[in-house]
Amino acid sequence: MTLTELKYIVAVARHKHFGHAAESCHVAQPTLSVAIKKLEDELGVAIFERGGSEISVTPIGTQIVQQAERVLEQTAAIKEIASQNKDPLAGPLRLGIIYTIGPYLLPPLIKTMIDQVPQMPLILQENFTLRLMEMLRQGELDAAIIALPVPDQGLMLQPLYDEPFVVAVPRQHPWAARSEIGPQELKSETMLLLGNGHCFRDQVLEVCPEMSRYSTTGNGIARTFEGSSLETIRHMVASGIGITVLPQASVPDMDAKDGKEGMLRYLPFAAPVPTRRVVIAWRKSFTRHAAIEAVRQAVLACDLHGVTMLDEPVAVQ
Numbered sequence: 001m002t003l004t005e006l007k008y009i010v011a012v013a014r015h016k017h018f019g020h021a022a023e024s025c026h027v028a029q030p031t032l033s034v035a036i037k038k039l040e041d042e043l044g045v046a047i048f049e050r051g052g053s054e055i056s057v058t059p060i061g062t063q064i065v066q067q068a069e070r071v072l073e074q075t076a077a078i079k080e081i082a083s084q085n086k087d088p089l090a091g092p093l094r095l096g097i098i099y100t101i102g103p104y105l106l107p108p109l110i111k112t113m114i115d116q117v118p119q120m121p122l123i124l125q126e127n128f129t130l131r132l133m134e135m136l137r138q139g140e141l142d143a144a145i146i147a148l149p150v151p152d153q154g155l156m157l158q159p160l161y162d163e164p165f166v167v168a169v170p171r172q173h174p175w176a177a178r179s180e181i182g183p184q185e186l187k188s189e190t191m192l193l194l195g196n197g198h199c200f201r202d203q204v205l206e207v208c209p210e211m212s213r214y215s216t217t218g219n220g221i222a223r224t225f226e227g228s229s230l231e232t233i234r235h236m237v238a239s240g241i242g243i244t245v246l247p248q249a250s251v252p253d254m255d256a257k258d259g260k261e262g263m264l265r266y267l268p269f270a271a272p273v274p275t276r277r278v279v280i281a282w283r284k285s286f287t288r289h290a291a292i293e294a295v296r297q298a299v300l301a302c303d304l305h306g307v308t309m310l311d312e313p314v315a316v317q
Helices: 003-015 018-025 030-041 057-082 102-116 129-137 181-187 199-207 230-238 257-263 287-301
Strands: 093-098 122-127 143-147 155-170 190-194 221-228 243-247 263-269 275-283
Touching: 003 018, 003 030, 003 057, 003 129, 018 122, 030 230, 057 129, 057 275, 093 129, 093 287, 102 122, 102 263, 102 287, 122 129, 129 143, 129 275, 143 287, 155 199, 155 230, 155 287, 190 199, 190 230, 190 243, 190 275, 199 243, 230 243, 230 263, 275 287
Parallel strands: 093 122, 093 143, 190 221
Antiparallel strands: 143 275, 155 243, 155 263, 155 275
């Protein structure tokens, strides 16, 4: 039994698919499949039930996978304990960040980190929340900057900032002269949303639940289109295809009048304004607390338009 084999079974249990699990582990599918079969033969039990389009975990396999997760986490903790005698700010920090935060936070954050803790370079990974949580649990990341709610338990969470949402419409849209928009008004418009997997999509759907229903009858949202990134959606809005909801930090100037931004009008929501809370997450076993604090202080020093920084020293669950 090897740590690599344990990593493979955890990946398959999460993805319910050998091919996707192999991709997440950066190995060929035959390599992963052979390793798992070898482990099953060694243990004398079937960890997975194969057949059909989806792989399922057997009852005994569930217990084995849960133990494997604990072993992998403790293995990462051993490496962290070994580094306690060193400067916790010396050496790289593996930091994950979700797609809808990275483009707007990383430029000022990296500059601030270079200025404040040049001895601790960041190794960055942009991805979906679920994938970042998986990488955290497996010890592939040290910390991740994500938005609540977090679909995971057993992590330490530290608030960073609250970020309001705004509505983006084309300059020629009838709402362009409005001073604010009520969330319930969105259901009558052609909405542009991020695709499945983006937590910001789910947060926008919470603002206006009618968006989750496709309708051309006028009962609910008129029509929805999906984009792969906020910038793609912003261009689509500028082209007059529809309207969208954006996080405030992605809007550098609410009154922009030049270039592509001159084709858009950004409108605040009426109170109570929908917001998301951005946090930094890390494993409880991660011992470089000073490194987490250095990242937090660097985020607080960033000038993000419209957000409310939260200087709360006590971690929350």
